[in-house]
Amino acid sequence: MPKMFPKQKCSGPSRRSFLRVGGLALGGLSLPNLLRAESQAGVTRSHKSVIMIFLSGGPPHQDMVDLKPDAPVEVRGEFNPIRTKVPGIDICEHLPKLAAQMDRYAVIRSLVGSEGHHASFQCVTGRTQQAQPGGGWPSFGSIVSKIQGPVVEAMPPFVGLAPKMKTGTWANNGPAGFLGPAYAPIKPNADGLEGMVLKGMTVDELESRKNLMRRFDTLRREADVTGSLAGADEYTRQALGILTSNKLADALDLEKEDPRIRDLYGRGSAEPAGYGDAGPLLNDYFLAARRLVEAGVRVVTLAYGRWDWHGKPHGTNFENARHHLPMLDQGLTTLVEDLRQRGLDKDVTVLVWGEFGRTPRINKEGGRDHWPAVACGLLAGGGLKTGQVIGSTDRLAEKAKDRPVHFQEVFATLYHNLGIDAGRTTVKDHIGRPHYLVDADYSPMRELI
Numbered sequence: 503m504p505k506m507f508p509k510q511k512c513s514g515p516s517r518r519s520f521l522r523v524g525g526l527a528l529g530g531l532s533l534p535n536l537l538r539a540e541s542q543a544g545v546t547r548s549h550k551s552v553i554m555i556f557l558s559g560g561p562p563h564q565d566m567v568d569l570k571p572d573a574p575v576e577v578r579g580e581f582n583p584i585r586t587k588v589p590g591i592d593i594c595e596h597l598p599k600l601a602a603q604m605d606r607y608a609v610i611r612s613l614v615g616s617e618g619h620h621a622s623f624q625c626v627t628g629r630t631q632q633a634q635p636g637g638g639w640p641s642f643g644s645i646v647s648k649i650q651g652p653v654v655e656a657m658p659p660f661v662g663l664a665p666k667m668k669t670g671t672w673a674n675n676g677p678a679g680f681l682g683p684a685y686a687p688i689k690p691n692a693d694g695l696e697g698m699v700l701k702g703m704t705v706d707e708l709e710s711r712k713n714l715m716r717r718f719d720t721l722r723r724e725a726d727v728t729g730s731l732a733g734a735d736e737y738t739r740q741a742l743g744i745l746t747s748n749k750l751a752d753a754l755d756l757e758k759e760d761p762r763i764r765d766l767y768g769r770g771s772a773e774p775a776g777y778g779d780a781g782p783l784l785n786d787y788f789l790a791a792r793r794l795v796e797a798g799v800r801v802v803t804l805a806y807g808r809w810d811w812h813g814k815p816h817g818t819n820f821e822n823a824r825h826h827l828p829m830l831d832q833g834l835t836t837l838v839e840d841l842r843q844r845g846l847d848k849d850v851t852v853l854v855w856g857e858f859g860r861t862p863r864i865n866k867e868g869g870r871d872h873w874p875a876v877a878c879g880l881l882a883g884g885g886l887k888t889g890q891v892i893g894s895t896d897r898l899a900e901k902a903k904d905r906p907v908h909f910q911e912v913f914a915t916l917y918h919n920l921g922i923d924a925g926r927t928t929v930k931d932h933i934g935r936p937h938y939l940v941d942a943d944y945s946p947m948r949e950l951i
Contacts, residue, residue: 549653550849550884550920551795554642554803555788555834556622556664557856558672558780559810562870563878564862564899565823567593568611577862577898580820588889596827599835605889606838606847608950610879612893612902615909616858618874620810621671622664625857626803627679628913628940637680637932642913643801644678644685645929645939649922654798656747661794662687663787664805668779675803680931687803688744690754753797756786763840764789768832775826776808777816783807783826785833792840795850800920806830809856813867819860820868830854838882851884851919853912862900875901879912884919886950910944918946 564570569583569592583592586604593601593609600607617630624630629639640648643660652659662675678686744750756764768785775783783806791802807826811819834854841847859877860870876895882888893905917924917939925945928936 549798549800550851551799551846552642552646552801552851552853552884552916552920553791553795553837554626554801555791555852555854556625556672556803556805557807557809557830557854558622558667558669558805559620559776559808559856560858560860560872561809561856561878562811562819562823562860563611563876563895564860565594565819565870566597566827567609567878567880568895568899569594570897570899573862573898576864579864581823591891594823594827596824597831599831603835603838606842606882608881608886608888609891610855610881610893610907610912611891611895612904612906613855613859613877613879613909613912614875614902614906616874616877618858618872619671620669620872621857622674622803622805623671623677624909625855626674626676628910635680635931635935635937637682638677640679640681640685640929641676641687641803642916643676643687643803644681646801646920646922647685648681648929649927650800650920652798653800654749656743657749657753657798658688658744659800660685660687661750661799661801662689662803663691663790664689664803665691665781667774667781667805672780672805675805676801681929682932687801688750690750749797753793753799754790756789756793759789759793767836767840768829770829770833774808776810776822780808780810781805783829785829785836788833788837789840792837792844792846796844796846806833811860811869812871813865813869818868819864819870834880841883847883848885849883851886851916852882853879853916854881855879855912859899862898873900876906879907881912881915881950886915886919890949892947892949907947908944910940911947914940914944915946915950918951 565579565581569581570578571583582595584595584598584601585592586601588604591604591609617624617632619631626641627639628642647659650659660676664673664675667673673692675687675689675692752758764786767789770783770785772782772784774780787804787806791804794802809826811817811822813819838852841850856877858872858874861873865871893907894903895901896903914924924939928938930936
């Protein structure tokens, strides 16, 4: 019988959150066997989707996928490289599952163009925060919502799973910018949708779903008969559609998932990781992202952990990495395998990255500081050409040596995977001025498509 992943302790978030973290852990089957045994198999309607995993704080590229074992000790750090399934590609010893699955990933070792801000903004928009148009740049998910709309009724095209954080710039799931609130992400973990109230019914009452369903049905019938929806703006229609349907709540209700699959993902903790100012190291988010795209969401963003490791008194870069990397290893590889087993791997693109890299030299506190000059990223699924490394850095991992990859090239690739030509498609701001999705200098990455 296959060995199960180790069980993880977890604590539940607030009762307003749809992602209730359970404590049940059962042993048993491997993921493929579990999926074959499920009574409900796969999705009924295929669509292209993106899951964007933001490693808030700036992950250390040279301690994950770009190790420099021949560099001086103050640069190379404490970790050793290990071989992967793809000959010639080595990664960190604390990512063994990723190493065994490397043929399904493309590793970017030369990501450039970071503006150096401690924020998710560039990772969700592809743009810098400087010289923004009126209303601000919209995020990738908001643009996709505007261009492609929902896949299924009452299921939003864009969902952001990041919870509230003390460092709010890390909790930004993706701004709607000049496109307006109709194209903002639904954020079930940030505010629980409690801002929406319909005829005295709050979302708190959704916990009494059986008692409310008759009232929801009545509300929808009344709206249809009176034609009140016809004059409502897009935001109101979306809110009403979501609140009168159980599709989103069902997708986010992880209690409906086989607990053994939750164990395979690693579960995790709902408590803030690290210093308490960032998001949780909660692998349930990976599972929720899969359930959402399976149910019809086009773009899911999530923030994972706290990767800003400057050193003592909050632990060295390497102490924190020994905790974070195995959890990421388990959650990410299970997500990629889960998508493959469900036949979604060609349709769903998974992206993992952070706002910048870390300094080549380890500081006197055992940490690595901010390093916008170069960073890393991982891509999987979406029909991409995987099992390769794109770009390289110099011997100290301090700058791109060849094939620098700009943030906007990655976004052009994501748009391409959704069937959107980023070089020709425009969206209009609030005064009707068209904007291209990426700057003219950038196009989809030729190595991947």
